[in-house]
Amino acid sequence: MPHLDFTLPHWAYWLGLLIFPLVAASLAKRPKPKERRYSAVLGYFILVTGGILGLHRLYLRNLIGLVYIPVFVCILFANAQSQSARSIVSDAANLVRQSERTLERETERVKIAEADLPEMRQALAEAEADAEAGSFAERRAERNVKRAEQRIEQGRERIAEAEAILETAKPAAEEARGTLSFWGNIAKYAFWLLIAGVLIDALLLPSLVRKANANLPPEPELSEAEKKLKALEESERKDDASHVSAGWTGWIDRLSLYCGEFVSYWAVIAVLVYYFEVMSRYVFGSPTNWAHEAMYLMFGMQYLIAGSYAMLTESHVRVDVFYAPLSKRRKAVVDLLTSIFFFIFAGTLLVTSWIFAFDAIAVPSGNALVSDWARGEITFGEVLGTWSLGQWSDPNVRWGEISFNEWEVPLWPMKWVMVLGGLLLVLQGISKFAQDIRALTGKA
Structure with a gap:
């Protein structure tokens, strides 16, 4: 039985986290076809990821896949x-x-x-x-x-x-x-x-x-009751963009919305990576030393970045039995009174994350110019003056903290994502505070 000795390069990990959401978002926002058709592109994707299970044929309703x-x-x-x-x-x-x-x-x-x-x-x-x-x-x-x-x-x-x-x-x-x-x-x-x-x-x-598309049966006509139910579901479905406020707070809301949507596609990456891990372990007898660590680090970053998105869309857990019946003005009063606790938490998260992130690039094992600057050994001007391509391409250059297992992925980017998540949360809190002021003063 052949073995898989593939180890995900660090650059591929970071590049995948950046590029995959952009590609997935562009595909998700394509206009839907008026009639259902089988896609050769999707068929090849299924063949590559699940071909040894015959999923590509099952996708085309071909029973030979069994x-x-x-x-x-x-x-x-x-x-x-x-x-x-x-x-x-x-x-x-x-x-x-x-x-x-x-x-x-x-x-x-x-x-x-x-x-x-x-x-x-x-x-x-x-x-x-x-x-x-x-x-x-x-x-x-x-x-x-x-x-x-x-x-x-x-x-x-x-x-x-x-x-x-x-x-x-x-x-x-x-x-x-x-x-x-x-x-x-x-x-x-x-x-x-x-x-x-x-x-x-x-x-x-x-x-x-082509054969599967030719054998597609015509879509059945919806009954009047089904049409009314579908229209009711669409009217009740609240789009995330409806949470974006007007005025200067709108750009903060849109930033939280885009960041939340961006990291949401990381969940698809997890499905693919864990699928690869299961196949490597149980089919090829070659368990990886990077899949689990890569995914729990990714989920940690996703959790931090999505915090502001959850706040924007009001997805956080709260005591709705008391809060939901309140009027808009009373909700604004409650939010303003409790905002002090939110800003204590968000501010502490931001400051602590900044300390963690700075310590991560200043560890003694870091031999990059950035690490030397973070430790106070050189000035920022010396960093800019002596920068070279080797700081990016030399595998012996370490920018800071790395993991302790064999994969040795850099951990300092995750620490800086904590800073980004804390900053987004503070900004969204400011937006919510301003919107509550508007609701209280009747300017909303």
Whole structure:
């Protein structure tokens, strides 16, 4: 079974977080077609991401895609059996190594003890003949003989036990190796069978899309009740843009709206990355050392950036049983009275994030010009004057704090995103405060 040794480069991680939302937003905002049609572009995307499951054919309502599923299940089952056999091989090989070391060690000890035992017995006989009964020399000689006999007896027992283990461990290891090779070959051939099917379907996909579109049934006409229900749902659906206020606070609201929409598309990245992790782990037996860390760092940044968006769209949790029945003016009064607690929180978040972010680029391991400046070793003018392309391209240059695992992704950008999230939250709080003043004074 082939293995995947792919590690996501740091630049690809950051570039993906920046470019993917832009592409996804442009695709999401395209005008919807008047009639439903299958897309070759979407078909190829599904083929690349889920082709070994036959999802591209299932997308086109082609039941041949069901053939892929049992083959894929066969790979999972074969890998599970291989994992069990691999554990048996490892355990048996460990027992064999330990037993062989025991044999080597105990055989030498028994041999030495057996060679020394006659001399010790002779010394004991001489001590019994020459000294008084119970003398120190006699007791010492008896103790030496007893220890030698015990060493020989224990050594022989350990040798017998090690030989017995070798008799069972070696055949078990050989049998497990055969099982491992058998299931490994099954997984390998099943995998190459799926890959062959995917490659063939990649060539056939345009014709499959045309055939699926040709067989599309006409969309049924909606009944009057369904039309009224659809119109009611559309009227009740409140668009996020409706939360944008008028006046100078509008630009703050739009900034929060755009930032929230931008990071919302990161959730799609998580689906793709965790899909890759599951496939790498259970199909290829190659778990990654970066997928989980990349995603929980991404979700942390998403949570911080989306805070102002949640405040704009009034998505935060609150005690609606008391707040909801209030009039607009009374809601404004309550918001103004409780805003002090919000600004304490948001201001603390912003200041603390700034300290964390600055410390992150000033760590001793950072050897970039920015890190030297953050530590106060050089001035900002020296940073600008000595800047070069190597500060961006040299892999030995570290701008600041990095993670402690093998991926070693820089952590300082996340700390600066905390600053950005705190700043957006403060700005949105200012916008909300101004809107509450307007509502209270009747200028809203």
